[in-house]
Amino acid sequence: MRIGPNYFEHRQEYLYAWNPVGVVSLIISSVVGSFAFAAFGFFGVFLQNVPAFFAAILAFILTIVLAITTKGKYYRKKEAKDVSSNEMIV
Secondary structure: OOOOOOEOOOOHHHOOOOOHHHHHHHHHHHHHHHHHHHHOOOOOHHHHOOHHHHHHHHHHHHHHHHHHHHOOOOOOOOOOOOOOHHHEOO
16 A cells, blocks of 8 residues: 555654554444444344454454555654665565
8 A cells, every 4th residue: 555654663753652543443343343243133143143253354444444544644753864775665
């Protein structure tokens, strides 16, 4: 997708405290998987038995959708000027 930086950033001053893309997709998929599939059984008896599987698929899809929606805004707080060319990911 190439929406993140083209180098691996590990320094805390350049990163946000948390990335809402992962957190939001985890919360939404957990709630949907737990309540809609397991607790209330809206989609039948079969889906009451496999909510974790569907929650994992939903989290995977939501992570991609939210990453595209935010356009990588939360990958880094500010641009690092001291990254050499041999540290770049090709």
